[in-house]
Amino acid sequence: MKNARAFLLLLCGVTLAAPAFAAPDESQIDRGHRVYDKWCFPCHGTGVGKPGTESLAARGQKPAVLEERTDLTAPLIKIFVRHGVLFMPTFRKTEISDADLDAIAAYLTRNNKH
Amino acid sequence: MRTPPGVSASDFAAAIEQFEKVVGKEWVFTSDEDIDTYRDAYSPLWHDEGEPIPSGAVAPDGVEQIQAVLGIANRYKIPLWTVSTGKNLGYGGSAPLLSGSVVLDLKRMNRVLEVNDKNHYALVEPGVSYFDLYRYIRERNLKVWIDPPDPGWGSPVGNSLERGGGRTPMRDHFGAVCGMEVVLANGEVVRTGMGALPGSKTWQQYKYGFGPYVDGMFSQSNFGVVTKMGIWLLPEPEAYLSGTVMVPRHDDLSPMVEIFANLVASGTVQATTQVATPLAYAPADPELTALRASGSIKGLEEYGARKNIAYWSISLPFYGPSKVIAAQWEYAKGKFSAIQGVRFQDGESHRFPLSADEVAKIADPVPFGIPSLQMFSVIGRNAVGHLGFAPIIPMTGEAVLEAQQVFEKVYKDLGSPGGAAASFPLFWYFGRAFVIIYLFPIVHDVEKNRQTRAIYRRLIKESAARGWGEYRTHTTFMGDIAATYSFNNHALLHLHETIKDALDPNGILSPGKNGIWPKGMRKTKA
Numbered sequence: 001m002k003n004a005r006a007f008l009l010l011l012c013g014v015t016l017a018a019p020a021f022a023a024p025d026e027s028q029i030d031r032g033h034r035v036y037d038k039w040c041f042p043c044h045g046t047g048v049g050k051p052g053t054e055s056l057a058a059r060g061q062k063p064a065v066l067e068e069r070t071d072l073t074a075p076l077i078k079i080f081v082r083h084g085v086l087f088m089p090t091f092r093k094t095e096i097s098d099a100d101l102d103a104i105a106a107y108l109t110r111n112n113k114h
Numbered sequence: 115m116r117t118p119p120g121v122s123a124s125d126f127a128a129a130i131e132q133f134e135k136v137v138g139k140e141w142v143f144t145s146d147e148d149i150d151t152y153r154d155a156y157s158p159l160w161h162d163e164g165e166p167i168p169s170g171a172v173a174p175d176g177v178e179q180i181q182a183v184l185g186i187a188n189r190y191k192i193p194l195w196t197v198s199t200g201k202n203l204g205y206g207g208s209a210p211l212l213s214g215s216v217v218l219d220l221k222r223m224n225r226v227l228e229v230n231d232k233n234h235y236a237l238v239e240p241g242v243s244y245f246d247l248y249r250y251i252r253e254r255n256l257k258v259w260i261d262p263p264d265p266g267w268g269s270p271v272g273n274s275l276e277r278g279g280g281r282t283p284m285r286d287h288f289g290a291v292c293g294m295e296v297v298l299a300n301g302e303v304v305r306t307g308m309g310a311l312p313g314s315k316t317w318q319q320y321k322y323g324f325g326p327y328v329d330g331m332f333s334q335s336n337f338g339v340v341t342k343m344g345i346w347l348l349p350e351p352e353a354y355l356s357g358t359v360m361v362p363r364h365d366d367l368s369p370m371v372e373i374f375a376n377l378v379a380s381g382t383v384q385a386t387t388q389v390a391t392p393l394a395y396a397p398a399d400p401e402l403t404a405l406r407a408s409g410s411i412k413g414l415e416e417y418g419a420r421k422n423i424a425y426w427s428i429s430l431p432f433y434g435p436s437k438v439i440a441a442q443w444e445y446a447k448g449k450f451s452a453i454q455g456v457r458f459q460d461g462e463s464h465r466f467p468l469s470a471d472e473v474a475k476i477a478d479p480v481p482f483g484i485p486s487l488q489m490f491s492v493i494g495r496n497a498v499g500h501l502g503f504a505p506i507i508p509m510t511g512e513a514v515l516e517a518q519q520v521f522e523k524v525y526k527d528l529g530s531p532g533g534a535a536a537s538f539p540l541f542w543y544f545g546r547a548f549v550i551i552y553l554f555p556i557v558h559d560v561e562k563n564r565q566t567r568a569i570y571r572r573l574i575k576e577s578a579a580r581g582w583g584e585y586r587t588h589t590t591f592m593g594d595i596a597a598t599y600s601f602n603n604h605a606l607l608h609l610h611e612t613i614k615d616a617l618d619p620n621g622i623l624s625p626g627k628n629g630i631w632p633k634g635m636r637k638t639k640a
Contacts (some may be wrong), residue, residue, distance in 0.1 A: 042245065042266070042487045048477040049488030082151055087490055087498055089155035089203055093148065094141070094173045094221035094241075 025106065032107025035100045039091070040066065052088065070112050074105035115144055116169035118193050118214040126169070129190040133172045133216075136182040141173040141222070152200070152217050154209035156499025158567050158590050162560045166210050166589070168195065171217035177341050181301040183218065184339070187622040188299070194218040195624050196339055198240035198272030201265075204500050205276065206589035211626040212635075218339065227342065228318075231256040234347045235292060235318040240271040240340060244485040258347040259483030261285055266485020271343045275333045276586055279544060281481045283384040283433055284348045286544070288333050293317040295342035296332055299618035304338070318344035334586070335610070336624035337617050348483065353436035356461035357443045359450045360392065360424030364411045366453050367426050368511030373449045374428055375509045379546055382442050385431040385481070386542055389514065392424045393417070429461065431481060436465070497555030501566065503573055505582040506547045517550055520576055527569055549585055574598060589626075596629020611636070 043052035044066045057064035066072065078101055084090040096104070117126045134142045143149065152168050159165040172194075174180045187194050195215040200208030208217060224241035229251055236247060236258075244266040251258060261280035263273050274287040284290050293307040307323040308314040321329070332338050361370050377383040393414055396402055405413045418425050430446055432439035450456050464472070464482070473479060479486050493500045507513045542549050554566045571594055574584065578598035587595050599606055610630045614621075621632020 051490035084155050090151040092151040094219050
């Protein structure tokens with residue numbers, strides 16, 4: 001799984017390089033929540049039958065549910081969505097627009113400590 | 115900038131500029147970064163020579179925009195590759211077959227035009243996903259079920275055109291299609307069936323219309339761009355129950371399948387089931403491992419008898435009024451009782467509608483018309499992607515055993531341990547035949563994927579030699595499989611090519627799809 005290792009390296013690099021966050025915009029977070037429910041929840045949600053959550057748990061990621069994370073960054077989220085990782089495929093702009101992706105990032109980073 | 119084969123850079127630039135005028139600059143994609151999102155994430159040719167890479171993508175929103183895009187493609191001879199939601203992973207995803215094609219991405223056409231729960235149908239556009247359609251129905255509390263495939267992010271239009279399958283009684287997805295709207299390569303818009311009658315009141319209620327029934331021509335083909343499709347839905351059933359039939363001996367398979375075939379053809383069993391070898395899933399035990407490796411049928415039978423594990427089993431799902439399905443299960447048990455030593459086990463049962471709490475507890479909700487991605491929990495664990503080899507074989511015990519031998523050899527070639535029982539693939543039924551689904555892992559390792567492709571191609575040949583043919587495949591193998599349907603010097607392929615040339619003389623629509631190449635490309639086929 002060379003690619004997975006490359007992504008982990010990338011993850012570290014991006015995390016370190018992430019810029020300081022602007023104050024979260026509530027309407028942007030709400031929009032992100034809706035987009036997340038549509039596009040991400042079926043794989044990364046809570047409950048049974050969620051392969052993304054199961055895969056992250058199996059790889060020791062805590063918490064395995066993305067919505068509970070406080071260490072994700074917008075650039076990292078965008079890399080995963082546009083490039084995919086492991087069995088997660090890429091998502092095109094006709095599926096998740098850049099604006100929707102910004103909103104997902106706002107939602108998933110809402111609880112980050114700045 | 116990449117260019118399509120045989121198209122000059124200046125012509126391609128002109129075409130792109132015109133595409134942008136039609137759909138808007140933001141819906142034409144030519145940057146490497148955007149093109150990468152159209153590559154097949156599960157490609158068996160991943161990062162290898164020959165991985166098809168598009169030269170761009172164009173995403174129209176509406177029939178008029180499609181007509182304009184086709185006009186431009188005809189003018190500049192640009193090959194287009196049509197995708198609906200682009201999530202046909204395992205079969206090519208959103209990537210073309212011919213490298214350099216421009217992806218005609220219909221994801222933006224994502225409107226549910228109608229759902230009727232009195233006559234039980236939907237009319238949808240190609241960009242609608244099973245999740246979208248399910249949500250639409252739930253939000254309106256309509257009393258109909260969709261039949262999602264595994265997984266649910268695909269398109270009802272795309273999956274039906276690819277002749278995919280689900281697990282409820284509406285599982286034959288192309289069989290559930292009722293009426294289409296198609297844009298032909300020359301831009302003409304055709305409505306099929308009753309839709310050809312202006313003001314028709316029954317487009318989604320009677321399939322055949324008047325005259326030749328042409329809908330099948332647009333499935334697994336490149337003869338047009340389907341922009342609307344009617345799909346029959348299942349009225350929400352009252353109840354569900356499942357039961358498992360277990361037989362003790364190897365030779366019980368033939369009578370078991372014969373009885374099953376009768377239940378399917380008579381309509382007693384209407385939904386997906388699976389023939390399995392419980393010995394394959396028994397807990398790890400050195401004795402069983404040794405028996406599997408030895409291939410001793412007698413030894414396995416004795417082991418099964420001692421441990422109370424069946425040699426074969428078949429699960430039967432029933433949907434409908436609770437009294438009716440209870441009677442169907444009783445009837446089936448009566449039929450299978452002709453086999454000495456048969457055992458029965460009652461399985462899951464439900465009454466519908468399910469509450470939100472009940473749904474949340476079901477790991478695999480697909481048999482209940484609820485789309486899910488849970489299948490990746492199983493197939494995503496040890497691989498980046500998957501590739502399915504799926505021949506249609508006769509619904510007989512003898513054919514199952516013969517297929518098992520063929521696949522056993524493949525399993526060993528893949529370097530996996532275990533004997534006959536461990537390698538037993540899944541057998542579902544389709545029509546009045548079985549379809550074997552044998553999943554190969556796709557990994558980010560060029561050499562391993564090459565080995566998988568070599569085995570896959572050998573299987574195509576070995577299957578054809580036994581009179582078995584595949585129902586569907588990844589773009590990589592479409593030419594190989596089309597070549598096996600060769601009766602009378604490839605007469606069927608010649609018919610497809612004749613139709614292709616008549617409808618799409620410039621060969622702009624999905625060149626190479628299911629082995630069908632336009633005239634100008636037949637000698638340089640991939």
